[in-house]
Amino acid sequence: MRAWPVLPLSFLAVACVSERGPLTNQMAQSTTRYLARAARQPVSWQRWGREAFSLASRLDRPILLYVGADECRWCTEMDREVYTDPALGALIDSFFVPVRVDRDERPDVAERYEGAVQALAGLHGYPLTVFLTPDGAAFFGGTFFPADDPVTGRGLKQILPEIVKSYRDQRAFIVQHAALVRQLALGKSGMAHGVLQPGTLRMEIGSVRAALDVLVETKQRLGTFAHTQAVALLLGEFARSADSSSLAVARSALDVMLDSGAVVADAALDDPPALVRAGLARDLAVAWALTADARYRDAAAGELRGLTRGMDMSDDRPQFADREAYVIGSVLEAAGAIADSAAERRGVAALDTLLRRVYAKRLGVRHTTGGGGG
Numbered sequence: 001m002r003a004w005p006v007l008p009l010s011f012l013a014v015a016c017v018s019e020r021g022p023l024t025n026q027m028a029q030s031t032t033r034y035l036a037r038a039a040r041q042p043v044s045w046q047r048w049g050r051e052a053f054s055l056a057s058r059l060d061r062p063i064l065l066y067v068g069a070d071e072c073r074w075c076t077e078m079d080r081e082v083y084t085d086p087a088l089g090a091l092i093d094s095f096f097v098p099v100r101v102d103r104d105e106r107p108d109v110a111e112r113y114e115g116a117v118q119a120l121a122g123l124h125g126y127p128l129t130v131f132l133t134p135d136g137a138a139f140f141g142g143t144f145f146p147a148d149d150p151v152t153g154r155g156l157k158q159i160l161p162e163i164v165k166s167y168r169d170q171r172a173f174i175v176q177h178a179a180l181v182r183q184l185a186l187g188k189s190g191m192a193h194g195v196l197q198p199g200t201l202r203m204e205i206g207s208v209r210a211a212l213d214v215l216v217e218t219k220q221r222l223g224t225f226a227h228t229q230a231v232a233l234l235l236g237e238f239a240r241s242a243d244s245s246s247l248a249v250a251r252s253a254l255d256v257m258l259d260s261g262a263v264v265a266d267a268a269l270d271d272p273p274a275l276v277r278a279g280l281a282r283d284l285a286v287a288w289a290l291t292a293d294a295r296y297r298d299a300a301a302g303e304l305r306g307l308t309r310g311m312d313m314s315d316d317r318p319q320f321a322d323r324e325a326y327v328i329g330s331v332l333e334a335a336g337a338i339a340d341s342a343a344e345r346r347g348v349a350a351l352d353t354l355l356r357r358v359y360a361k362r363l364g365v366r367h368t369t370g371g372g373g374g
Contacts, residue, residue: 023055023093032102034070038079042089045100048109056097056134062167063136064096067110067128069103074144075127082147088156095164096131117141119181119239119290122247131163137178173339180289180337205237209249216252227253228279235286247290254280254287258299274310275323277303278330285337297338304338307331308346321358321365328354 023044030036030047038045045066046052056063066083068075082088092098103110103126113130116138117123123143130141140163149155167174212230215222234250237243257280284300287293308331328351335343358365 023097027100030102032070032105034068034075034102034104035100038083038100041079041083042086043083043098044089044093045098048099048101048106052097052099053134053136056132059097061095061097061134062139062163063132063134064092064098065101065113065128065130065132065138066098067101067103067113067126067130069126072103072126074125078127078129078144082145082156085147088147088160091157091160095160113138113141116181117143118242122242122290124242133175133178137175137182139174139178139181170339172341176336176339177289180285180333205233205246208233209237209246212253213249216249216256219256222253222257223276225276225279227257228276228283231283232279232286235283235290239286239290250283251287251291254283254296258295272323274307274327277307278327281307281334282330285334289337300334300338301340301343304331304335304340304343308343308350311346311350320367321354324350324354324358 023046025039025041025044026047027035027037027041027045028039030039035045035047046055052063068078101109110126110128113128114124117128117130120138120140121142125143127143128141129143129145130138132138145159146155148157150158153159208230212227212234215227231250231253234246238247238250281300281303284296284303288296288300307327311328311331328347331343331347332351335341335347358367360366
């Protein structure tokens with residue numbers, strides 16, 4: 001996950017007086033014992049629902065979603081150690097809309113954001129501590145957080161100021177990253193139902209994983225479009241099922257590609273280099289979102305620079321609409337994920353140019369041979 005810029009807690013404490021929102025603790029009206037126990041906490045917990053999201057939108061604040069359960073030991077610990085702290089409660093009420101959910105009352109909400117936390121941090125279990133945009137998209141989260149941890153920086157007193165500053169100063173990145181997390185978290189709840197059996201799919205994914213692992217172990221150079229798609233498949237499998245073996249093989253393959261420079265130097269004759277690099281850029285952006293490894297973010301930025309330099313469509317060379325669209329789509333997705341606004345602008349400009357060249361009214365999209373011929 002992203003390393004957030006730090007804002008001193010003392011600065012935010014001053015702002016608490018003037019920015020305290022129209023919040024009151026609503027847990028006394030709850031129907032479950034777990035939620036009702038939080039009625040006396042110095043946090044203005046809101047009930048899950050449209051009203052809470054409307055309030056977040058009106059106040060222009062992120063939502064702090066906390067999902068717990070009656071029999072959850074670490075939920076009890078977090079309630080006792082964290083949410084009884086008046087200073088922390090004041091900070092939360094001043095800059096967030098806090099929403100509390102009983103896992104057993106709303107298993108649908110719990111499952112949805114459990115998948116988001118897996119995509120964000122690779123963590124399982126409860127409680128869930130998730131930060132959302134006002135439309136409900138998760139952009140940061142985890143499980144148990146202590147109130148104060150100045151050594152590691154994992155305490156809420158360290159994390160909350162960082163999130164506040166990032167939400168204000170880097171809103172575009174927050175929204176884009178949340179969209180990527182939502183896409184990655186679809187997995188378990190969003191899988192299609194049809195004639196393909198889950199066991200068959202798992203077996204085929206296992207075959208891809210084994211084949212790619214052999215290439216990595218035998219130190220063969222990886223530089224084809226198929227290799228980038230295999231990595232994408234394994235990253236997607238990890239996002240859906242938290243299969244650590246899929247993530248390990250995908251990361252090993254990415255490391256080989258980056259260390260050897262094979263993607264640039266040895267792309268197969270049937271695979272145009274731009275297509276391979278586009279697939280790699282997508283992989284790197286997703287890998288960064290899943291692992292928070294800055295090396296993947298920096299490598300994705302490098303691939304985007306190379307791709308956008310080659311996006312000059314003003315000449316009369318043939319345009320293969322599907323291939324060009326894949327490259328542009330990869331640029332836009334990867335640029336959004338790593339907040340590269342320059343690459344985004346070039347990608348949008350290239351898409352506009354491509355549409356002018358390949359789209360014909362009432363006929364759809366065509367390939368062009370140059371000079372406008374289709």
